[in-house]
Each structure stands twice: as C-alpha cells, then as structure tokens.
Amino acid sequence: MLTSGLTNAPLTKSLLIYTVASSVALSLFDIKHLAVINISPHFWPYAQFWRALVWQIAGFTNSTEALFAAMLIYHLRVIERAWGKRKMATFLLTILPYTTILPPLLLTLLRPLTLNTINYLPCGPVPTIFALLAQYYITIPHTYRYRLGTTSAPTIPTVPSTTADSTATAPKPEPPSLSLLLSDKSTTYLVAAQLALSQFPGMLLPAAVGWFVGIAWRAELLPGLACSENGFRVPAWVVGEKERRGNGEERGGYEDLRRRLEGEVAAETAEASGLDGGRDGGQRQRRGEDGFVERLRGAW
Numbered sequence: 001m002l003t004s005g006l007t008n009a010p011l012t013k014s015l016l017i018y019t020v021a022s023s024v025a026l027s028l029f030d031i032k033h034l035a036v037i038n039i040s041p042h043f044w045p046y047a048q049f050w051r052a053l054v055w056q057i058a059g060f061t062n063s064t065e066a067l068f069a070a071m072l073i074y075h076l077r078v079i080e081r082a083w084g085k086r087k088m089a090t091f092l093l094t095i096l097p098y099t100t101i102l103p104p105l106l107l108t109l110l111r112p113l114t115l116n117t118i119n120y121l122p123c124g125p126v127p128t129i130f131a132l133l134a135q136y137y138i139t140i141p142h143t144y145r146y147r148l149g150t151t152s153a154p155t156i157p158t159v160p161s162t163t164a165d166s167t168a169t170a171p172k173p174e175p176p177s178l179s180l181l182l183s184d185k186s187t188t189y190l191v192a193a194q195l196a197l198s199q200f201p202g203m204l205l206p207a208a209v210g211w212f213v214g215i216a217w218r219a220e221l222l223p224g225l226a227c228s229e230n231g232f233r234v235p236a237w238v239v240g241e242k243e244r245r246g247n248g249e250e251r252g253g254y255e256d257l258r259r260r261l262e263g264e265v266a267a268e269t270a271e272a273s274g275l276d277g278g279r280d281g282g283q284r285q286r287r288g289e290d291g292f293v294e295r296l297r298g299a300w
Contacts, residue, residue, distance in 0.1 A: 009077040011088045011239075016073045019125060022059030023066035026123075032061045035123035037104055039111050052104040056206075060124040065203075068195040069129060075188040076132045078140055085239040091135070091217065092128065094232060098213045098222065099127030103206040110205075120202045126195065127210030133192055134214030142183035149179035 006013040026032050035051075035058035042048045060066040080088040107121050196207035216222050220231075236243040 006074070006077055009080040011085055011092070012073060012077040012080045015092075015125075015128075016070055019059065019069055019073060020066060022057070023061075023063070023124075024059075026059050026061060032123075035059070036061065037107070037121040037123075039104075039108055039119050039121075040116070043104075043108065052101065055104070055121060055123045056100050056125050056127060058123045061122065065122075065124060065195060065198050068191055068198070069124065069126070072129055072133070072188065072191050072195060075191065076129070076136050079132055079135050082139060086234055086236060086241060089234040089239050090232065091131075093234060094222070095128065095131050095213050095217055099131060099206075099210055102209050102213070103127060106209065107205060118201060118205075120199075121206070122199045122202045124206075126203060126206040127213065130192070130196070130207045130210030131214035131217070133188075134211050135218065136185075136188065138215075138218055140185070142185050145181060145183045147179050147181050149177050151177045 006016070026035060035055055037043075037051045037055050042051055060069060083091070103121060107118065110118050192207075196204055213222070
C-alpha cells in the first residue's frame with residue numbers, strides 16, 4: 001500500500017519546499033530577470049556567464065510552473081522510498097553538474113542552427129525533476145491499467161418484407177472505435193507533459209536534457225560517475241546514517257558461505273550419480289543372471 005504524504009522521504013520534502021520557496025522569493029524580491037537566460041544579450045555581448053550556474057537553483061518565474069513542479073515532485077516521492085536517503089542524495093549530487101551546464105551549452109549551439117529563433121531558457125529545476133522522472137519510469141511498476149474507448153451501438157436497418165417468412169437483415173459491423181490504454185502512472189506523465197510544454201519551446205530543452213541524463217546515469221554512462229557500489233557515494237553522516245564497517249569482511253564471509261554451498265551441492269550431485277551408477281550396475285547384473293537361467297532352461 002502506498003504511504004500517503006511525504007513519510008520516509010525527507011530529501012523529496014526538502015526539494016519540494018525549496019522549489020516553492022525559491023519561486024515565491026523570486027516574486028517577492030522582484031529578481032526574475034536575474035534568473036532566466038537569453039543567449040543574446042546575456043552571454044553575448046554582456047558575458048554574464050554566471051547565469052549558467054544559477055538558473056536551475058533559482059526557482060520558477062510563474063505560479064503555474066511552480067504548481068506543476070510541486071505536484072510532480074510529490075508524485076516522485078516513491079523513488080526515495082525505494083532507494084533510501086543515501087542513494088537519493090548521491091543521485092541528486094552526481095547529476096547536478098550535467099543538468100546545470102548542458103542546457104545552456106546546448107541552447108548556445110542550437111541558437112544559430114534555428115536562425116536565432118530559440119534564444120530563451122526559463123529558470124527552474126526542470127532537468128533535475130525530469131531526471132527523477134526517468135528513474136520513476138524505469139524503477140516503479142504500474143499498479144493497474146485501464147482502457148478508455150468510444151463505442152457505438154450496432155444499427156439494424158429496417159427493410160420492408162414482401163413475404164411472411166422474411167427475417168430481419170443481419171446487423172452491420174461496428175464502426176472502428178478509439179481506445180486508449182492508461183495506467184495509474186499516467187497522471188504523473190500528464191503533469192510532466194504540462195510542465196515540459198509550458199513556455200514552449202524553452203522549457204522543452206531542459207526537460208529533454210534531464211530525461212536523457214537520468215537514463216545515462218541509470219546505464220552508468222556519465223563520465224566519471226556511476227550508480228554502482230564502486231562509484232561515488234555520499235558519506236552516510238550527510239544524510240544522518242551510520243557508516244557500516246567491515247564491508248570487506250562481510251563480503252569475505254559471503255564468499256566462504258557461497259563456496260561451502262557449492263561444495264555441498266557438488267558432493268550431493270556426485271553421491272546421487274554414484275547411487276544411480278550402482279543401481280544401473282545391479283540392474284545389468286540381474287538381467288545377465290536372468291539370461292543365463294533362460295539359456296539353461298532352453299538347453300534342458
């Protein structure tokens with residue numbers, strides 16, 4: 001059963017509060033113009049490259065985006081419950097450089113290719129949210145599915161009959177109906193689509209970058225970082241946990257146990273093979289004795 005609220009999800013709760021609070025602060029202090037990025041003139045000719053470092057952590061510039069982002073973060077709380085605080089913190093920290101630098105860099109490259117049409121990058125933690133959404137898509141299974149469809153009743157045309165034994169004609173085949181297969185996760189994807197399509201096409205680029213960064217992190221394709229045990233991990237004390245000691249000894253104990261179990265299985269297999277061989281030998285010996293008795297009977 002899905003636990004309601006933000007129980008056992010402190011990092012998700014902090015991200016939700018920070019997203020709403022930073023968006024409100026942008027409006028209260030009237031500094032929205034300092035958070036967004038326009039390649040021209042912010043990067044050229046003003047050289048305000050510091051915007052590439054603060055655009056994601058500055059919050060959203062309007063209440064609609066902040067509302068949908070908060071709803072989406074709330075839906076993604078199950079990721080932290082499935083992973084734990086330490087893995088969640090490791091994920092957020094390892095993807096932060098990629099989700100912060102890649103969208104402005106790609107926008108700078110796309111601007112001349114689109115004849116200066118795409119020039120604006122909205123602020124807000126959209127790449128981080130969509131990187132979490134990619135983990136939600138891969139990790140969390142759906143609970144149920146349902147289908148929405150349109151149908152119409154078959155029509156039976158009336159034809160005037162000339163004889164008493166005439167019957168009604170067969171019904172016409174049903175017209176093709178439109179059906180849509182959905183699941184309990186569909187509402188989460190609808191909220192994500194609304195967020196990605198706001199301020200189109202500016203918000204679509206960071207959403208796509210966040211999605212692909214999340215997929216690359218899952219596949220351990222990010223340079224220098226990996227989600228495996230050998231990769232970078234946040235220290236346990238950062239999230240209020242205790243570091244477990246003796247990991248090498250535990251792995252050695254597990255390895256010894258595995259070897260013992262494999263040895264016992266091999267011994268049981270050899271013993272079973274010996275019993276089968278002895279049983280087969282006894283059967284062959286009995287068949288030889290029976291044949292010898294039959295030959296003696298034929299001779300007499």
